Amino acid sequence: MDQMFVNIKAALVGLSDKVFPDWVGVLVSIAVSIVAIALLGPLIMMYLTLIERKVVARMQNRIGPNRVGKYGLLQPLADGVKMLIKEDIVPRNADKVLHLLAPILIVAPALLVFAVLPFGRNMTAVDLNVGILFFAAISSIGTIGIFMAAWGSNNKFSVLGGMRSVAQMISYEIPMVMSVVPVLLAVGSLSTNAIVEAQADWHWFVFTPWGFLGCVIFFLCGVAECNRSPFDLAEAESEIIAGFHTEYSGMKFALFYMAEFMSAFTISGMTTTLFLGGWQGPLLPSWLWFFLKTYGLIFIMLWFRATLPRLRVDQLMALAWKFLLPLSLVNIVATCIWHFLSDEAFFTPAAFLVPLALLVFSYWGLMKLNQPYMPEKRVYPLVD
Amino acid sequence: MFFGLGILRGMNITLMNFIRSYTRKRGSGEIGALTTVQYPEERLPEKEKFRNFPFLIYDDKPEDLRCVACDICAQDCPPRCIYIVKETDEAGKPMKKPAVFDIDFTVCMNCGICEEVCPFDAIFMDHEFEIADSDRHDKLLYHRDDLLKTNEHFHKIRPNDGREVDTRLAEAKEAKAKKDEARKKAAEAKAAAKAKAEAEKATEAKEDKPPETEKESDPQ
Amino acid sequence: MFEKMRVKTKVIDSGKSGLDTQTLEVNVGPQHPSTHGVFRMTIVLDGEVVKSLRPVMGYLHRNHEQIAENITYSASMPYTDRLDYFNSMSNNQAWAMTVEQLAEVEIPDRAEYIRVIMSELTRLVNHVSVIGFLLNDMGAFFTPTLFAFREREKVLDVFEAVSGSRMMCNYLRFGGVNRDLTDDQLGQIKKIVADFPAFLDEFETLLAQNEIVCMRCQNVGVLPAELAINASITGPMLRASGVNYDIRKVDQYSVYDRFEFKIPLGEKGDVYDRYYVRMLEMRESLKILNQALEQIEPGPFMAPKVPACLKNPRNFKPPVGEAYGRVEAPKGELGFYVVSDGSKEPWRYHVRAPSFINLTVLEAMCIGYKLADAIVILGSIDIVLGEVDR
Numbered sequence: 001m002d003q004m005f006v007n008i009k010a011a012l013v014g015l016s017d018k019v020f021p022d023w024v025g026v027l028v029s030i031a032v033s034i035v036a037i038a039l040l041g042p043l044i045m046m047y048l049t050l051i052e053r054k055v056v057a058r059m060q061n062r063i064g065p066n067r068v069g070k071y072g073l074l075q076p077l078a079d080g081v082k083m084l085i086k087e088d089i090v091p092r093n094a095d096k097v098l099h100l101l102a103p104i105l106i107v108a109p110a111l112l113v114f115a116v117l118p119f120g121r122n123m124t125a126v127d128l129n130v131g132i133l134f135f136a137a138i139s140s141i142g143t144i145g146i147f148m149a150a151w152g153s154n155n156k157f158s159v160l161g162g163m164r165s166v167a168q169m170i171s172y173e174i175p176m177v178m179s180v181v182p183v184l185l186a187v188g189s190l191s192t193n194a195i196v197e198a199q200a201d202w203h204w205f206v207f208t209p210w211g212f213l214g215c216v217i218f219f220l221c222g223v224a225e226c227n228r229s230p231f232d233l234a235e236a237e238s239e240i241i242a243g244f245h246t247e248y249s250g251m252k253f254a255l256f257y258m259a260e261f262m263s264a265f266t267i268s269g270m271t272t273t274l275f276l277g278g279w280q281g282p283l284l285p286s287w288l289w290f291f292l293k294t295y296g297l298i299f300i301m302l303w304f305r306a307t308l309p310r311l312r313v314d315q316l317m318a319l320a321w322k323f324l325l326p327l328s329l330v331n332i333v334a335t336c337i338w339h340f341l342s343d344e345a346f347f348t349p350a351a352f353l354v355p356l357a358l359l360v361f362s363y364w365g366l367m368k369l370n371q372p373y374m375p376e377k378r379v380y381p382l383v384d
Numbered sequence: 385m386f387f388g389l390g391i392l393r394g395m396n397i398t399l400m401n402f403i404r405s406y407t408r409k410r411g412s413g414e415i416g417a418l419t420t421v422q423y424p425e426e427r428l429p430e431k432e433k434f435r436n437f438p439f440l441i442y443d444d445k446p447e448d449l450r451c452v453a454c455d456i457c458a459q460d461c462p463p464r465c466i467y468i469v470k471e472t473d474e475a476g477k478p479m480k481k482p483a484v485f486d487i488d489f490t491v492c493m494n495c496g497i498c499e500e501v502c503p504f505d506a507i508f509m510d511h512e513f514e515i516a517d518s519d520r521h522d523k524l525l526y527h528r529d530d531l532l533k534t535n536e537h538f539h540k541i542r543p544n545d546g547r548e549v550d551t552r553l554a555e556a557k558e559a560k561a562k563k564d565e566a567r568k569k570a571a572e573a574k575a576a577a578k579a580k581a582e583a584e585k586a587t588e589a590k591e592d593k594p595p596e597t598e599k600e601s602d603p604q
Numbered sequence: 605m606f607e608k609m610r611v612k613t614k615v616i617d618s619g620k621s622g623l624d625t626q627t628l629e630v631n632v633g634p635q636h637p638s639t640h641g642v643f644r645m646t647i648v649l650d651g652e653v654v655k656s657l658r659p660v661m662g663y664l665h666r667n668h669e670q671i672a673e674n675i676t677y678s679a680s681m682p683y684t685d686r687l688d689y690f691n692s693m694s695n696n697q698a699w700a701m702t703v704e705q706l707a708e709v710e711i712p713d714r715a716e717y718i719r720v721i722m723s724e725l726t727r728l729v730n731h732v733s734v735i736g737f738l739l740n741d742m743g744a745f746f747t748p749t750l751f752a753f754r755e756r757e758k759v760l761d762v763f764e765a766v767s768g769s770r771m772m773c774n775y776l777r778f779g780g781v782n783r784d785l786t787d788d789q790l791g792q793i794k795k796i797v798a799d800f801p802a803f804l805d806e807f808e809t810l811l812a813q814n815e816i817v818c819m820r821c822q823n824v825g826v827l828p829a830e831l832a833i834n835a836s837i838t839g840p841m842l843r844a845s846g847v848n849y850d851i852r853k854v855d856q857y858s859v860y861d862r863f864e865f866k867i868p869l870g871e872k873g874d875v876y877d878r879y880y881v882r883m884l885e886m887r888e889s890l891k892i893l894n895q896a897l898e899q900i901e902p903g904p905f906m907a908p909k910v911p912a913c914l915k916n917p918r919n920f921k922p923p924v925g926e927a928y929g930r931v932e933a934p935k936g937e938l939g940f941y942v943v944s945d946g947s948k949e950p951w952r953y954h955v956r957a958p959s960f961i962n963l964t965v966l967e968a969m970c971i972g973y974k975l976a977d978a979i980v981i982l983g984s985i986d987i988v989l990g991e992v993d994r
Binding site for chain 2: 367374375
């Protein structure tokens with residue numbers, strides 16, 4: 001079970017080896033991975049839309065889509081058909097080339113990131129030795145696509161959304177990368193596989209104080225990166241209609257959604273890989289563990305969306321620069337302390353408590369320093 | 385207070401609603417229970433007083449509808465969506481019956497005033513609301529025959545009001561019959577008295593003219 | 605054509621930096637997800653900051669006042685439903701009170717109690733909805749709105765059973781109410797009132813203490829008490845600015861003098877205060893409802909002795925004169941001014957719509973805040989375009 005997909009691939013390669021010369025086998029091996037990823041991305045996106053609608057509906061005392069197929073399971077297909085046959089409207093004064101290119105440029109990097117995700121034991125499409133770097137670099141390309149869409153639409157709301165998006169992406173990239181540094185310090189490798197393997201035997205980084213904090217920061221920044229609530233300012237429907245994709249319809253619009261959902265998945269998958277032990281886990285097959293953890297994180301994203309209002313643009317910046325960034329810097333120091341005190345063991349009381357104390361103290365200190373953003377206590381007199 | 389505590393509390397509420405949507409019975413009205421009513425298959429219980437668009441009521445045959453074309457509803461209708469023309473007999477004399485009774489449902493605002501002002505209990509508000517149509521000019525302009533519905537229908541949608549209206553009508557009929565009876569008697573008495581008086585007069589005046597024959601008053 | 609479609613921009617001297625910056629004029633509305641209908645704001649933005657804001661109204665103008673001057677007094681009743689379509693019962697009450705004042709009608713006790721119960725239920729409906737919409741404007745993806753609507757439905761069910769319609773109730777009549785409340789319906793209302801505090805607790809825990817809501821709402825859109833009084837703001841908005849003015853207490857109309865209730869006042873007059881004052885007002889409304897449900901007694905629901913002119917409401921011809929009736933509608937002071945020349949139709953009919961008057965301070969509240977704040981401030985005013993444009 002565990003190596004099911006790996007074996008299928010090996011069988012396919014073996015089959016081609018029997019019939020064709022060696023170099024075809026290499027090509028087949030590459031092609032199988034590419035096809036698998038290229039199919040997996042859209043498939044995940046399609047059913048994420050259904051999951052999102054179902055989960056959010058349940059949180060709002062509704063049933064959610066249930067008309068197309070049993071439990072609405074065919075709803076994504078119906079949506080897809082609808083999107084495909086819709087008219088593609090391009091505003092008259094839009095920059096036609098940018099308008100066309102933008103959705104493509106957003107989807108491509110979102111799909112590329114799948115390449116370095118370790119879906120299970122021996123199940124990384126491309127085991128890059130700089131996997132994390134690749135992830136950080138590629139996932140920020142999407143911003144260009146968003147700004148192209150915003151500018152190309154020739155719409156004031158789009159431009160506002162695009163500018164918000166660019167500012168947000170640049171700000172959140174920094175604490176995001178900074179929160180990965182502790183993992184790199186602990187593992188000593190940028191390869192995603194090496195990181196997962198370092199977390200064997202329940203040594204998930206999330207169980208350490210720095211790992212927990214890093215996980216939270218990374219996940220929050222990731223949510224901001226893929227423009228999801230409560231950081232969905234770039235497409236805040238109550239303020240700027242739909243932000244950068246106001247002027248998109250039909251399949252182009254669907255591509256924006258695809259990119260958003262695929263990056264939601266990759267962010268969750270990467271958080272799983274970095275902090276939640278990746279595919280490590282007892283009993284169940286490794287890939288199942290990976291998907292379980294990833295969908296758990298996606299559930300949290302949907303939960304955010306169903307609960308939280310969105311931040312204002314200045315508060316968003318403040319959260320990144322005045323709160324998450326200092327905290328992630330302290331986190332690096334905490335990791336170093338943990339490393340020296342733990343002395344190669346995963347858990348020792350001193351190595352647990354000292355970084356924890358440091359982090360709690362700095363959290364408290366940052367709260368004090370960010371007093372203007374703290375809620376005020378109000379008293380409401382009741383008079384006659 | 386720690387930053388983030390309020391967020392966590394709020395998220396607890398949504399999570400509880402998520403869980404309760406599975407554990408609590410749909411439509412029970414408890415917090416967290418699903419509230420959806422799956423419309424075409426399931427419907428909310430109809431309330432008796434619910435009002436939507438008006439209909440004209442008839443008792444036995446569609447010809448003898450209760451409406452007498454008095455035009456009160458048309459005059460009192462706030463958006464003036466009722467149009468009535470009286471039927472005329474061969475001689476051109478208007479009859480107590482509508483020849484044209486049109487209600488423009490695109491204009492009607494379901495206020496129920498026509499039902500309230502009608503002195504003959506001839507127009508009532510229906511429970512039918514699925515009358516959507518693609519043509520708002522012709523299809524939603526309802527004519528007399530489209531508006532006709534039986535008394536049974538009225539009893540079905542509004543049993544209490546139906547009983548009430550029926551007893552009221554029966555009483556009115558009885559009262560009217562009594563009144564007619566009384567009027568008839570009075571008229572007869574009057575005629576008799578008059579005849580007597582005339583006779584007396586005649587005898588007194590000793591005129592040759594015969595007494596005038598009194599016409600009986602029309603029961604209507 | 606091309607030139608006309610260009611963004612109308614103004615070059616402003618940005619002073620020290622020497623950068624050439626422009627302001628951006630955006631039209632928020634009339635088709636916009638959070639203008640609560642067809643309302644338009646022409647906002648001049650400097651980056652994200654609102655430099656000027658011009659409200660444009662009238663997209664939903666229906667000639668309400670002119671229509672009312674051409675139909676009978678009683679036929680105006682269903683039209684008042686459509687002013688503020690969230691609170692048809694309070695609108696009915698204000699109109700009925702005006703005409704009763706004109707014709708000098710005494711209303712039986714039971715009718716007054718029914719009116720109070722209905723208008724307080726309306727207040728609950730309005731306040732939960734407006735808070736839901738406000739949080740929705742802030743970006744909480746429909747959860748508060750749907751929670752609010754879940755409870756609102758229960759009240760609307762009662763309205764439907766009582767009056768025949770969920771929103772366009774057309775329930776009150778001059779001299780009383782259209783139909784009596786049955787014991788069943790009273791029981792239903794009692795159950796709603798008993799269950800409501802649990803919902804309010806949930807609703808409050810959901811977002812009232814939420815840090816993001818606090819950040820977004822506190823010290824945003826501050827309306828000073830002086831400005832509020834000068835602009836004749838009424839309702840929860842005025843009380844959020846700390847002015848103790850509630851027509852239920854000032855006029856003591858209907859039977860409000862028989863109930864024990866308090867008026868919650870805000871501290872700063874910002875969006876958060878407006879939000880929270882509404883929360884507290886609902887709790888006070890529940891107190892009134894509890895007392896009214898206890899005190900209500902059987903009796904006539906229409907005035908037994910009405911003046912001759914009201915015997916037949918069809919031919920109702922009030923005496924020559926004028927009247928102004930007002931109630932504390934959920935959105936503020938709702939008043940009807942009517943002048944009668946003794947004929948079947950009013951000679952002059954005017955609505956003092958709280959939404960419209962509360963909207964006049966929108967620009968003063970928004971300038972200097974961000975675009976996102978302007979949306980939230982608009983949401984906190986609580987407008988209904990049916991009433992603004994009439």
